[in-house]
Amino acid sequence: MRIGIIGTGTIASAVVRGIVADGHEFTVSERNADTAAALAAAFDNVTVASNQGVIDASDVVFLGMRGNVAPGVLKDLTFRADQRVVSLMVGLSLEEIADLVAPASADALMIPFTFIAHGGSPILAFPESALLDALFGHSNTVIAMPDAAAFNHYLAAQALLSPVLKEIQVASDWLGARTGDPAAAETFLRLLIGGGLTADPLDMPGVIARMIGELSTPSGYNARLREHMGEAGVYDALIAGLDRLERPDGS
Template sequence: MRRSTTRCGCSRISDMRIGVIGTGTIASAVVEGIAGDGHDIAVSRRSAVQSARLAQMFDNVTVHDNQAVLDRSDVIFLGLMANAAAEILAPLTFRADQRVISLMADCPLERVAQMALPAQAAAVMIPFPGIAQGGSPALGYGDTDLLQELFGARNTIFALSSEAELAAYNCAQAVLSPAVRLVADAADWLGTRVEDRAQGEAFLRALVGSSLMGSDCATLLAALNTPGGYNQRLREHMTDSGMGGALTEGLDNLERGA
């Protein structure tokens, strides 16, 4: 079944002509997150399976070669690997009236501007898979008003002041995977002791997610610091085992590119 190109109950922004070069996992999630707003979206064939899937899902998503994507679009997302972008974009012709949003976290906006001349390199954006459904954070540097117009109705755009900030946030967001690993390991432990393993994992995901969304970390840690309580005892065990130091070392390594 093809999905409707409108979402009931959501305010509709002005339709845009949007192009997407590169349709990997994140770029595809971006398309899914905005296709319901009625934009005319052209996606490239670089990932044939993903682009075909998107065109099947949405009436307003069509598949073209890279130059045709640019010719049909006013706002362009670049969902490429940074080390391959120059070679892919070199044969293409951009227009001066186009705005480019890069999804390449490790490619400076100035470099994007050089590759997309004479178009305007508007912003760098780091979205996450949840942007497909909404309710997700996204990092942005540059023209964050444009990002807000496109995604802000259903997502939270964190506007950053410099590319140095963007790089630091990009390192820190990697805490998500080890945090999920901790919850998954706790769920595995719980699953060997309860009848319904799936319910146990669902409980832990709901517990951690709702707790973090409902409070800042300092307040939540204080509330979980009952002397001799289970939370305090496990946290102190993990801290004494080197958890904090390992995290800081890992983040420093990411920052250095190690």
């Protein structure tokens, strides 16, 4: 397949790396220049072109710009009716993308995570897309949303990722400062948090509740820290923050 990227940034670069060995031809936009050059230097099947050059060379075009710049960029570009477009961007609906890329078809909105570069990423998709299943399903989990509202709820919920990472970083720094071995501290906490969550089959219900139950030794370290965090309002703040993400003005 001939795949184009407009907006060769953090997430688009990870997407390319994730499927670059699958026999496709990639044309990536010259912005970001360093990222585009790095991809072209690393892979024989990646070429750099102008935005219009990307479109002209591709069957499928991924949009990896930031949502706020996309309308101004896309209005000056010409798509073909035989093309399909996938948006990686937050902030523009499928209908808005469709208007901006006509006469090409807006195939799907797609939210991957940077570890798609290695596989194993959940990928939020709306609507269900045979194209995304074919391109990414072999090494990632494509989760298709039934409607735009569900997509937007999942989009808010995925924001949990970086606060969780921040907590791990704070605890890792705390541990490393005490032991004098920050690298070992980070390795331990990555294994601790990451290993358990996917150890059970993904279709098994109630895994998190069971794990919390298993970590509830009365007066144990886990029980005490969990209660402390609850008393400090962390879980209430999380719900309030998720609700806030869903309000149009973010208030």
